[in-house]
Amino acid sequence: GAVVSQHPSWVICKSGTSVKIECRSLDFQATTMFWYRQFPKQSLMLMATSNEGSKATYEQGVEKDKFLINHASLTLSTLTVTSAHPEDSSFYICSASIQNRDRGRNQPQHFGDGTRLSIL
């Protein structure tokens, strides 16, 4: 089945550091990927939609200069948390779906295993 890989799975760093998280679709091409954030005991919150070759679309309340998204190829999207602070500590998850025209539109989205970000 379709696989989405995230790297790293866990990051611990000092306040003020910038952290890059990678999301890769391993066996399919994804023109659109999505980034979510999940705090403990809460549901996933959509942060932004990452579009290959164009600017990301951010949800209301998400700072685009804080969370930089780059989708340079059909299999890779990156999320960079710039100048991270303790309040940015969270579980970040990406997702993607197969958009091969031969497979139709009803392909479910597949999620990465998430990246646990801890800012000290």
Next chain:
Amino acid sequence: LAKTTQPISMDSYEGQEVNITCSHNNIATNDYITWYQQFPSQGPRFIIQGYKTKVTNEVASLFIPADRKSSTLSLPRVSLSDTAVYYCLVGDQAGTALIFGKGTTLSVSS
């Protein structure tokens, strides 16, 4: 706002069948209904997807009435390892962001 409403929590015992119902009164014509399972510190895992009537795979069944305003995920003979959060989502999937509700926390005991 999430498009779906589910019970916050459910409890069950090993070997029982568990049915989780989800309400989606404003489902659109193009929307599919998809269920995901999430364990702590992991990304959601796809369980099953349907558009109407009944869908069955090796792990679950999905029942969707004719009006499509609700759906029921059925897990046969649950085990302790089925303890997780289950999310019901509606959307046309490809290229469309999924908006998560609170999900249903299923606790399976021995």
